[in-house]
Amino acid sequence: MLARNGPGTSPAGADVAFGDAGTAGRIAVAVVLPAGAAPDAGAARLLETLACDARFALAARIEGPRTPSAPPPLVAGLLALEARVAARPPHVPTPSFDALDLPALTVEDALRDMPEVDVVLDLAPAEGAEALARRARHGLWRLSTAADTAGVADALRGAPESRVRLCRLTAPGAAWETLADAAYDTKFLAARNRMFQREKAAQLAEHALARLAEGLLAPAPSADASPEPASATALPGYLARTAGEVGRRLSDKLAERRGRRPGRFCLRLTRGSILEFDHRQGQELDAPAGRYWADPFLFEDGGTTWLFYEEYVYATGLGHIAVGRLDGDGFTPLGPALDTGTHLSFPFVFRHGGDIFMVPETGATHRLEVWRATDFPTGWTLHATALEGTACADTVFHPDGDGYWLFTNICRDSLGDFCSELHLFRADGPDLKTVTPHPLNPVVVGSRNARGAGRITALNGRLYRPSQDNSHGTYGHGLNIMEIETLSATDYRERRVRHLAGPEAPGLIGCHHVDVAGDRVVYDIRRP
Known part of the structure; x- marks a missing residue:
């Protein structure tokens, strides 16, 4: 830990005591924060995570004035108005980070006095911080969302997704390298998109630091860490799209109150495999008026194939x-098979031993719940819980050896987004006596492919994970089939081998879940 010297800043020439934070296999991280301002919500969560993770040691806090990146005056005025109405940044407390009591160094102090660390993580970005690259074994790391204008240009031009990058500078004047990147769904309000991208981008840094700790970091070719500039010439089109989106949402709300079903989900049955079924055809199963059906799962028992699904009212x-x-x-x-009076969906059903279990999505209870069948298929009792205080979505178990891999999506932001973080745990089974997080969590980041869309399926000796494509401003825009290439206690890798977009089929706007039993395939589609 740094010794405090004066009111939070070490004066020029003063001796600063640095501890041995980078020894014993720990990754020593120096963080750069904007002077005179609290870190944004994403940065705050990242700082708190690093302060609590035994693999890392926060070795120094460096503060400096932000590098100017102000948008044009008209855009700045619009952002300020939107921020007051719909994008007020939340306050995220950082008790563990604050308890470290790190003094605030200037960039000049750090260049002169700070011993070499493993990583300098620039969350400002601060003026002159690039020079700190020579003080870190793995260089200066910077998120593209650190700039004031990040995410703004994407919303102004109506981009279907916003690309976020974590880049590394190994030496002053060298080319930037890409350490990680992800695509997030673009929010239609520019200020809200800026806030959303900042909060979510912290996941990239967390994931990359975890890979560094496990010796798995692999930089990509050079890339620019600066965001696309925001132009006032895009304002007329942006304002027209915004008015249209607000009108559509109000119309949908009124339609729902009148018993109509805008953007509804319904089910389709067909035959084939997870790699071959055609989402443009199949026997359609639609819910009664005032409801929709989604998240279907098939389960074979006693020679009968059962179909479990969410019925939304x-x-x-x-x-x-x-x-x-x-x-x-x-x-x-x-x-009904299970109705608790709180929102339930995603009824993943599986057999363990001689019992049948269900893991429904129970995000409203902020815990993971496993239910056991007492009178299958409509009688269930709560069997076990885990991850208390954590909102989980779309959880599936996959057997492996003497235990299970547990895949789930977790929300750690202020916007209620479950679509961009896939977490992996090792569990003993449905009793949930032991649930151990994977060291690379979140193992997948981004709106394009992180959220689960069904059970893990084995086919011809390979494992496939369905995932949602939540881009283009549409929840359930498309469906991915991801091949799991590596699944171990120290690593996780997957690649997309198939993509189905809802708009590819006539009359559809989405396709977001699939399950297979034998040659029977069930999936859901979304209609306007």
């Missing part, structure tokens, strides 16, 4: 788990 704003039976090519709905 517009009047209550809640979903419950429903079940039906497949009879040949027909479908017989049987009604």
Whole structure:
């Protein structure tokens, strides 16, 4: 730990005591923060995570004036107005980071007095901070969202996604390298998109630091860490799109109150495999008026194939788990299978030993819940819970050896977004006696492919994970099939081998979930 010298800043020429934070296998990180301002919400969460993770040691706090990147006056005025109305930045406390009591150094202090660290993480970006690259074994790291204008140009031009990058500078004047990048869905309000990208980008730095700690970091070719400039010439088109989006949302709300179903989900049945089914055709199963059906799962038991799914009721704003039976090519709905009075969806059903279990999405309870069948398929009792205080979505178990891999999506932002962080845990089974996080969490980052879209499927000796493509401003815009290339206690890698976009099929705006049992395939689609 640094010794405090004066009121938070070491004067020129003063001796600053640096501890041995980088020894014993720990990654020593110096952080650069904007002088005179609190870190944004994403940076605050990242600082708190690093302060609590035994793999890292926060060795120095460096503060400096931000590098100017102000947008044109008209754009700046618009951002200020939107921020007051719909994008007020939240305050995120950092008790563990604050307890370190690191004094604030200037960039000049750090260049003169700071011993070499592993990483200088520039969250400002501060003027002159590039010179700090020579004080770090793995260089200066900077997020593209650190600039004031990050995310603004994407919203102004109506981009379907916003690309965020984590770049590294190994020496002053050298070319920037890409350490990690991700695409996030573009929010239609520019100020909200800027806030969203800043909060989510911290995941990239967290993931890259975890890979560094595990010896897995692999930089890509050079890239520019600066964001696209925001231009006032894009304002007329932006204002027209914004007015249209606000009008559409109001219209949808009114339609829901009248019993209509804008943007509804419904199910389709077909035959094939997860790599071959055609989302443009199939037997369609639609919910009664005032409801929609989504998140279907198939389960075979006693020679019968059962279909579990979310039934969402517009009047209550809640979903419950429903079940039906497949009879040949027909479908017989049987009604509710699980209804707790809170929102339920994503009914992942699996067998363990002689019992049948369900892991529904129970994000409203802020914990992971496993239910056991007492009178299958409509009688269930709460069996075990884990991850108390954590909102989880779209959880699946995959057996491996004497335990299970648990895949789940977690929200760690102020906008309620579950679509951009995939977390992996090792669990003993449905009893949830041991649930151990993977060292690379979050193992997948970004709106394009992080959120789960069904169970892990084995086919021809390979593992496939369905995931959602939540770009283009549409929840459930498309469906990815990701091949899991590496799944181990120290590493996770996957690649996309198939992509299905809802708009590719006539009359659809989305396709976001799939499950397979034998040669039966069920998936959901989304209609206007």
